[in-house]
Every structure is written in C-alpha cells, then in structure tokens.
Amino acid sequence: MFTGIITGLGQIQQVAPMGTSDAHGKRLTISTPAGYLDDVALGDSIALNGACMTVTSLMPPALRFTVDISAESLSKTAGLDQAGPINLEKALRANDRLGGHLVSGHVDGIGLVQCLSPVGESWRLEILAPKTLAKYLAYKGSITVNGVSLTVNSIEDQDAGCLMRINLIPHTLQNTALGNLCAGSNVNLEIDLIARYVERMLGASAPG
Numbered sequence: 001m002f003t004g005i006i007t008g009l010g011q012i013q014q015v016a017p018m019g020t021s022d023a024h025g026k027r028l029t030i031s032t033p034a035g036y037l038d039d040v041a042l043g044d045s046i047a048l049n050g051a052c053m054t055v056t057s058l059m060p061p062a063l064r065f066t067v068d069i070s071a072e073s074l075s076k077t078a079g080l081d082q083a084g085p086i087n088l089e090k091a092l093r094a095n096d097r098l099g100g101h102l103v104s105g106h107v108d109g110i111g112l113v114q115c116l117s118p119v120g121e122s123w124r125l126e127i128l129a130p131k132t133l134a135k136y137l138a139y140k141g142s143i144t145v146n147g148v149s150l151t152v153n154s155i156e157d158q159d160a161g162c163l164m165r166i167n168l169i170p171h172t173l174q175n176t177a178l179g180n181l182c183a184g185s186n187v188n189l190e191i192d193l194i195a196r197y198v199e200r201m202l203g204a205s206a207p208g
Contacts, residue, residue: 004149016028027056028069049080049187051147051188112184122168139152
C-alpha cells in the first residue's frame with residue numbers, strides 16, 4: 001500500500017531483456033538518491049511511477065537496486081521500458097502519515113498528456129483518460145498520475161475519453177518527475193480505491 005507521496009526521484013539506468021522474445025520481461029536497474037536504500041531490504045515493495053514492484057537485488061554502495069518486471073506488466077504500464085527519470089515511493093508503514101490518499105500500486109489505465117502549461121505560479125496538467133475510467137473521475141476527487149497523488153480540478157467527457165485538468169504547484173514539479181511530461185506523453189493512472197468499492201457496492205445484486 002502507498003500514499004502517492006513521492007519519497008525519491010530515481011533514474012532507470014538499464015533495461016535488460018530477461019529472454020529472447022516479447023513474452024519475456026525486463027530487468028530494470030534503478031539509481032536512487034543518497035541514503036534512499038538504507039532501510040530497504042530484498043523483497044520490499046517500491047512503486048515505480050505508480051506501479052508496485054519487488055526489489056530483487058540491492059547495491060547500496062552504488063545507490064542502485066533492480067526489479068524484474070513481467071511482459072504483462074510492461075504492456076499495462078508506461079515509462080518502465082526505457083531509461084529515464086522515475087518517481088519512487090516506498091511502501092507505507094502502519095505508523096506513517098497518510099499525506100496523499102490510499103494507493104494500491106496497481107495501474108488501472110494509461111492516460112495521454114494533452115498539455116503541461118504555466119498558469120500563474122503553478123502549472124496546468126491536462127490528461128485524456130480512457131473512457132473506461134471516466135466514471136471513477138470526479139471534481140475534487142483523487143487520482144494517481146505516475147505514482148503522484150493529485151486532485152482533479154475539472155473533468156470533461158469526450159468521445160475519445162475523459163479530459164481531466166489538474167493543478168501542479170511548483171513543489172510538485174521540483175520533487176517529482178512530472179515536470180518532464182509534455183503533450184503526447186503516456187502516464188500511469190490509478191483511480192481512487194474508494195471509487196472502486198463504491199462501484200462494486202452499487203452494482204452488486206440485491207439479496208433474494
């Protein structure tokens with residue numbers, strides 16, 4: 001379980017194939033800030049751009065760790081198949097502050113960035129979400145974008161999907177990899193867990 005509050009900015013240094021065909025996954029080597037791995041052990045969960053992964057090897061002196069990601073996970077996520085900056089979040093401890101919202105680390109869909117533009121001192125991020133996720137998006141509701149817990153400022157249902165607008169303060173851009181986004185970027189989206197359970201409750205058949 002996570003909160004959508006990024007605990008470190010990492011860098012995918014290497015993407016190595018784990019087999020000879022597209023049916024095989026990849027092994028990612030990720031660099032971290034100094035001290036980031038001090039409390040991390042083999043088998044721990046770390047979210048990479050919002051996708052929960054398991055630490056398979058540790059190299060603390062080199063500030064690096066590796067994860068193995070399956071072909072299935074690669075097909076359902078964005079930004080984990082190439083070198084570049086990445087948002088990191090360690091799994092939530094029972095006594096940690098819940099600074100964002102409850103996040104499972106399971107990507108529900110891929111969004112397409114329409115624009116990232118300055119508005120006053122902040123920035124407006126517009127993302128076209130898949131139509132299948134539209135019913136879970138609401139004004140002032142929570143959404144996770146590449147692992148970052150954000151608040152939806154407005155939504156607009158369109159034929160191609162649901163356009164959501166999000167305000168990013170300078171602190172968010174400085175402390176996450178969202179500042180690297182541009183029109184045409186793909187992003188990992190995870191809907192609010194509460195919305196998922198509400199749908200199930202409302203859609204359940206009444207007892208006979």
